[in-house]
Amino acid sequence: MRLAELSERSGVSLATIKYYLRQGLLAPGDRVSATTAEYDESHLRRLRLVRALLQVGRLPVATAKKVLGHVDDESLGRSIRMGAALWELPHGAEPDDDKDEATVAARTEVDRLLERLGWESAREIGALSPVHRSLVVAVATLIRLGYPWDAELMAPYAELMHRAAIRDLDFVETRHSEAERVETAVAAAILFRPALDALHRLAQEEESARRYGL
């Protein structure tokens, strides 16, 4: 398709597409003449992902480029490629201070939970993963505010999240190419999380109304 059709089908203005092309967020089309290039479905897909990263994820252009760099890096194995792309996304707060009492206690609690769950890879990657660090921050906040953190209480939640993760990866695997699979994982991380959070809160309202009436 030509640029005009790409713009129409994606709902992204010509000026914005040209900006993405200049920034290297979108690969150039196949040049068919001095003034015309041809775009395909992969451009349309990428355009959706760029909008998800910039407009919904509010990533700076430089960070979006890093994410897309990992998405496109065919030299990496699937797990690393997906992980590298996802790790560039914002992950909430980093620990203020590695050695403060609550953070140290939180790290022990998280490790205890992962051991109990048998999540050996997550334990092995440990604090290398920004996701692991953001869990430690969340637990440290609970401890600092005097709320109990209880591995026994949290383990069933973690199991539910694992079942969600299995569905996530099953869905990602329905995609046809490796590039599409990584793109889907990144788009889902940005776009499905708000929907999932809302579903959780809506489920609480539903359950509360069932138990106690409206």
Added chain:
Amino acid sequence: MRLAELSERSGVSLATIKYYLRQGLLAPGDRVSATTAEYDESHLRRLRLVRALLQVGRLPVATAKKVLGHVDDESLGRSIRMGAALWELPHGAEPDDDKDEATVAARTEVDRLLERLGWESAREIGALSPVHRSLVVAVATLIRLGYPWDAELMAPYAELMHRAAIRDLDFVETRHSEAERVETAVAAAILFRPALDALHRLAQEEESARRYGL
């Protein structure tokens, strides 16, 4: 306990506690003399919640007061009281435009999902609930960006979230007084969500490593 002990046990400075007292975020202690007041466990609990609302939830003082007003409103039934307190919390974006094409389509999709799930109360409350509205916004964003929203695909996620919600309410019910139950629900909404999100992403990393290697 005296103010000094309340400060020590809560880790909140005297000046900050006095500020909370002046703002009406914390109830005055029992006056035992012209210069001394006595505080109890309920003050300690409330102090934790105020810190969760202000420091972690980053709520403005006026909003925190509204939340606490609902928490303390004994005239309300449990479901309404909990709902009213939770509804004051930030819920992400509101629909920009009620009538734009993607929002209208999203509302239909959400209703279809709720019907399929048999969440009758959630359907009945509908757009009155800010949680319902934030789900519509999340779905509208997916539609606008050209990602599919599939009620069949989402229903099992919603069921997992419902199982989480059942655990949430079971835990809330272990609290002894009605005030504590509502406080716990509010604190959990602010403090456990980041932990749950991190657990979901960590589960994805674990599952990815199991399937594709580290």
